Amino acid sequence: MKTQEEQMVWVQAVSYEDLALNTGKTIRYQGEEVALFKLKSGKLHAIQNRCPHKEGVLAEGIVCDDHVFCPMHDRKIHLPSGLVQAPDTGCVQTYSTKVHEGTVFIGFPINKELAC
Amino acid sequence: MTQKEKLVLVGNGMAGVNAVEHLLKLAPDKYEVTIFGSEPHPNYNRILLSYVLAGDSKVEDIVIHPYEWYANNHIILHTNQTVTDIDTAAQTVTSDKGLTVSYDKLILATGSNPFMIPLPGADKEGVMAYRTIRDCEIMIESAKKYKKAIVIGGGLLGLEAARGFLNLGMKVDVVHILDTIMERQLDRTASKLLQAALEEQGINFLLEKQSAEIVGDKRVTGLKFKDGTVAEADLIVMAVGIRPNVELAKKSGVECNPGIIVNDYLQTSVPNVYAVGECAMHRGIAYGLVAPLYEQGAVLAKHLAGVETAPYEGSILYTKLKVSGVDVFSGGQFGDEEGSKAIRIHDEFTGVYKKVVVKDNKIIGAVLFGDTADGTRLMQMIREETDITGLEKTAILTDSSGGGAASGVAEMKDDAIICGCNGVTKGTICSAIKEQGLTTVDEVKNCTTASRSCGGCKPLVSDLLAFTLGASYDKNAAKETICACTDHTRDEVVTAIREKGLSHVREVMNVLGWKNEEGCSKCRPALNYYLGMVSPETYKDDSTSRFVNERMHANIQKDGTYSVVPRIYGGVTNPTELKRIAEVAEKFNVPTVKFTGGQRLDLLGVKKEDLTAMWEALDMPSGYAYGKALRTVKTCVGETFCRFGTGDAMGVGIELEKRFERLNTPAKVKLAVSGCPRNCAESGIKDLGVVSVDGGWELYAGGNGGVKVRVGDLLTTVKTEQEIIEYTEAYLQYYRESGKYGERTSEWVHRLGIEHIREVVENEEERKQLCARMDQALSVTKDPWKQAIDSKKIQRDLYEVVELN
Numbered sequence: 024m025k026t027q028e029e030q031m032v033w034v035q036a037v038s039y040e041d042l043a044l045n046t047g048k049t050i051r052y053q054g055e056e057v058a059l060f061k062l063k064s065g066k067l068h069a070i071q072n073r074c075p076h077k078e079g080v081l082a083e084g085i086v087c088d089d090h091v092f093c094p095m096h097d098r099k100i101h102l103p104s105g106l107v108q109a110p111d112t113g114c115v116q117t118y119s120t121k122v123h124e125g126t127v128f129i130g131f132p133i134n135k136e137l138a139c
Numbered sequence: 140m141t142q143k144e145k146l147v148l149v150g151n152g153m154a155g156v157n158a159v160e161h162l163l164k165l166a167p168d169k170y171e172v173t174i175f176g177s178e179p180h181p182n183y184n185r186i187l188l189s190y191v192l193a194g195d196s197k198v199e200d201i202v203i204h205p206y207e208w209y210a211n212n213h214i215i216l217h218t219n220q221t222v223t224d225i226d227t228a229a230q231t232v233t234s235d236k237g238l239t240v241s242y243d244k245l246i247l248a249t250g251s252n253p254f255m256i257p258l259p260g261a262d263k264e265g266v267m268a269y270r271t272i273r274d275c276e277i278m279i280e281s282a283k284k285y286k287k288a289i290v291i292g293g294g295l296l297g298l299e300a301a302r303g304f305l306n307l308g309m310k311v312d313v314v315h316i317l318d319t320i321m322e323r324q325l326d327r328t329a330s331k332l333l334q335a336a337l338e339e340q341g342i343n344f345l346l347e348k349q350s351a352e353i354v355g356d357k358r359v360t361g362l363k364f365k366d367g368t369v370a371e372a373d374l375i376v377m378a379v380g381i382r383p384n385v386e387l388a389k390k391s392g393v394e395c396n397p398g399i400i401v402n403d404y405l406q407t408s409v410p411n412v413y414a415v416g417e418c419a420m421h422r423g424i425a426y427g428l429v430a431p432l433y434e435q436g437a438v439l440a441k442h443l444a445g446v447e448t449a450p451y452e453g454s455i456l457y458t459k460l461k462v463s464g465v466d467v468f469s470g471g472q473f474g475d476e477e478g479s480k481a482i483r484i485h486d487e488f489t490g491v492y493k494k495v496v497v498k499d500n501k502i503i504g505a506v507l508f509g510d511t512a513d514g515t516r517l518m519q520m521i522r523e524e525t526d527i528t529g530l531e532k533t534a535i536l537t538d539s540s541g542g543g544a545a546s547g548v549a550e551m552k553d554d555a556i557i558c559g560c561n562g563v564t565k566g567t568i569c570s571a572i573k574e575q576g577l578t579t580v581d582e583v584k585n586c587t588t589a590s591r592s593c594g595g596c597k598p599l600v601s602d603l604l605a606f607t608l609g610a611s612y613d614k615n616a617a618k619e620t621i622c623a624c625t626d627h628t629r630d631e632v633v634t635a636i637r638e639k640g641l642s643h644v645r646e647v648m649n650v651l652g653w654k655n656e657e658g659c660s661k662c663r664p665a666l667n668y669y670l671g672m673v674s675p676e677t678y679k680d681d682s683t684s685r686f687v688n689e690r691m692h693a694n695i696q697k698d699g700t701y702s703v704v705p706r707i708y709g710g711v712t713n714p715t716e717l718k719r720i721a722e723v724a725e726k727f728n729v730p731t732v733k734f735t736g737g738q739r740l741d742l743l744g745v746k747k748e749d750l751t752a753m754w755e756a757l758d759m760p761s762g763y764a765y766g767k768a769l770r771t772v773k774t775c776v777g778e779t780f781c782r783f784g785t786g787d788a789m790g791v792g793i794e795l796e797k798r799f800e801r802l803n804t805p806a807k808v809k810l811a812v813s814g815c816p817r818n819c820a821e822s823g824i825k826d827l828g829v830v831s832v833d834g835g836w837e838l839y840a841g842g843n844g845g846v847k848v849r850v851g852d853l854l855t856t857v858k859t860e861q862e863i864i865e866y867t868e869a870y871l872q873y874y875r876e877s878g879k880y881g882e883r884t885s886e887w888v889h890r891l892g893i894e895h896i897r898e899v900v901e902n903e904e905e906r907k908q909l910c911a912r913m914d915q916a917l918s919v920t921k922d923p924w925k926q927a928i929d930s931k932k933i934q935r936d937l938y939e940v941v942e943l944n
Contacts, residue, residue: 034943035943036941036943037941041935043936043937044683045657045683046682046683046936046937048936048939048941049747049939049940049941050940050941050943051940051941051942051943052942052943052944053943063657077697078697078698078699079699080687080695080699083687083690083691083695084660084687085660085663085664085683085684085685085686086657086683087655087657087658087659087660087663088655088656088657092659092660094686094687094695095695095697097660099659099660129943
């Protein structure tokens with residue numbers, strides 16, 4: 024059994040310093056679009072850039088605490104888990120992130136079946 | 140312990156259950172209640188079905204008494220079960236499922252059935268009535284498959300059904316046998332006004348048409364008329380009236396003609412059997428509106444409870460049409476009859492028509508179109524048979540758009556009915572407010588049932604709250620808090636910002652004890668706006684508290700691309716600008732170029748990462764097509780080219796747009812300038828509309844062509860173009876300072892009253908101060924496109940898309 028780490032490919036994304044707080048950054052990687060957020064606390068979260076409700080672009084949503092509100096129909100999504108909050112259900116794919124020497128890396132699963 | 144008497148109610152509709160509800164309040168322990176209903180639902184509000192059909196409500200929203208209510212009151216409820224037999228000698232009822240229940244008292248509330256015209260072909264698939272939740276569901280289902288509906292019947296129900304079909308995306312014809320619609324409720328003028336308004340919404344009328352045959356094979360394909368013409372249809376709804384449902388009563392030997400005959404205490408010809416509601420016939424009348432049914436129910440309940448009660452002596456009818464964007468009211472005897480005289484007001488500019496019929500110096504009826512705020516007051520005068528000898532005739536019809544409504548309720552007597560549907564008086568509401576400390580319309584609704592049925596009296600209930608609570612109401616009325624993150628209202632927040640000198644979204648939340656540290660998508664943009672409004676010169680806008688469009692300064696589309704709308708002042712452009720727009724559109728492969736509703740060009744389908752380069756190439760200011768800000772100033776060509784024009788519409792429009800562009804407002808603001816009263820720029824439905832008239836300009840406020848169409852109120856008339864600017868400045872600044880975030884001027888004007896706003900802007904001192912603060916707000920605006928073009932940081936933070944390999 025491979026560890027979670029081994030089932031992931033880490034891709035160098037952007038400079039941590041350059042990320043604006045509470046403002047989503049759109050990242051494209053091999054046909055996948057990811058919304059990357061740096062919260063007020065400094066924590067990073069990367070999630071799939073499409074709301075499961077009507078495909079709203081989550082990178083453009085308003086960020087409050089550790090949630091993002093979909094700009095299309097205001098669905099509230101929990102960034103660490105990708106879960107859509109009540110009354111809706113469902114979830115968006117989340118991606119691991121890490122910072123190495125000032126650069127943000129995003130972990131993409133090799134096996135996409137692992138998605139949420 | 141005494142044995143409870145057995146009360147059986149046949150029919151789980153509004154009339155019967157309302158009577159039981161009253162009875163339970165008066166004598167909670169007297170009866171053991173059993174209710175039979177044929178439909179598989181608890182008691183619901185049939186009046187609101189049109190909202191369900193129109194998509195504004197869900198079925199569960201219109202339930203009046205949920206199952207818990209029955210359980211809590213120990214009522215045995217049998218839904219989906221129809222009583223088929225009554226043994227009046229043994230005092231038992233038996234249902235279609237074989238259940239037999241004995242009774243001491245029996246109430247028949249079997250309601251009515253829709254009348255189906257026995258046309259040849261009426262048994263085809265797709266021919267139906269509009270009466271129950273099931274009918275409503277079938278209509279909604281059908282709309283997914285079929286495209287064309289016909290409603291037979293131009294009455295209240297037919298028109299509401301037709302409007303519902305429009306909302307469902309179907310084409311609809313309304314067929315009516317007479318040449319005027321709603322003839323039982325409206326006079327000819329109001330009827331024609333209503334027809335025009337509904338035609339505008341998209342309903343097609345086939346008047347003076349007699350249906351002959353429904354055509355089609357298995358399913359309906361059309362409706363053939365006696366004159367030989369045929370109209371196509373995939374669905375035909377008959378809404379031509381109702382017939383009391385007396386089958387059960389008749390069969391059981393209860394006297395009917397044609398409804399179940401009842402006396403003034405709702406007793407039928409059989410001992411211990413009562414009838415109430417649409418199935419009952421009282422003094423020759425079977426009522427089909429809710430208010431009389433509730434009045435009957437109240438008398439019946441008292442009678443059954445053994446409480447002394449005055450007899451039911453019939454009801455004065457009144458009605459409203461529940462079609463969005465059309466306000467119609469009629470009550471009493473509104474026709475022109477011998478010995479009566481009428482007071483009429485017909486303002487063809489605003490489309491308001493009001494008629495009050497007077498006989499022997501008493502008001503006996505009224506028809507209102509376009510502005511129905513007088514309805515309740517007039518009904519009260521009709522009921523009380525108020526002598527109007529001493530009154531100025533035209534004063535009977537007030538200009539209700541002015542905030543006079545609150546003073547209106549002050550003059551009402553305590554026994555004045557506020558909620559006609561549920562028969563709730565001013566006295567009841569006011570004492571409930573005082574004794575139970577109610578502060579919102581919803582609380583009043585829950586405590587007193589006022590406004591629970593059609594909801595038409597909500598504004599009056601709100602006025603009563605204001606009247607009873609006085610100054611404290613403003614605070615509490617808006618106990619409508621900003622959002623769930625806080626218990627504070629808009630006014631409390633703005634006051635705190637001003638008084639405590641708060642200067643940051645986060646700071647407001649901290650100081651006022653927000654429940655979520657960073658708020659939510661509702662309060663964040665609101666706070667950002669209020670802070671900027673209070674201190675335009677010092678507040679640093681928080682872009683993370685802006686909705687996507689206002690942060691990106693472009694409109695996000697459903698596929699995630701954006702649309703770009705450059706500013707075109709007053710809708711006037713030139714070949715150079717047009718050429719440039721065309722070239723940019725070509726260069727960036729813009730898939731669609733469209734004229735907007737506000738006379739500008741919309742470049743649709745632009746990728747986020749192309750936005751800044753495109754703006755640079757356009758070299759035009761942002762049109763703010765996305766903002767809670769000034770959008771467009773629509774103009775006609777005015778005196779410059781039009782043979783009727785008397786004012787320089789284009790010139791004034793351009794000046795206004797240049798003055799107010801980039802101004803942040805509580806909600807979007809659209810202006811228009813028309814060069815003559817023909818109003819080609821549609822100034823009557825703009826947040827502020829300017830119309831050139833003989834010797835000056837009229838300013839209309841609070842118009843809206845949006846979801847709820849509202850015609851603007853005349854704010855003032857001015858002589859010069861300079862005054863137009865000055866009054867517009869004062870008006871917009873007052874809106875900025877007192878509007879709730881997200882509140883359109885239409886709602887704001889309605890809330891504050893045009894008279895109040897007029898007083899403010901016409902007061903020279905106040906006007907000057909407002910203009911000065913407007914000046915301040917405008918002095919610091921910058922074009923956001925230009926800022927983005929000039930700033931690498933903005934480009935990186937907001938528009939960059941990082942492609943990884």
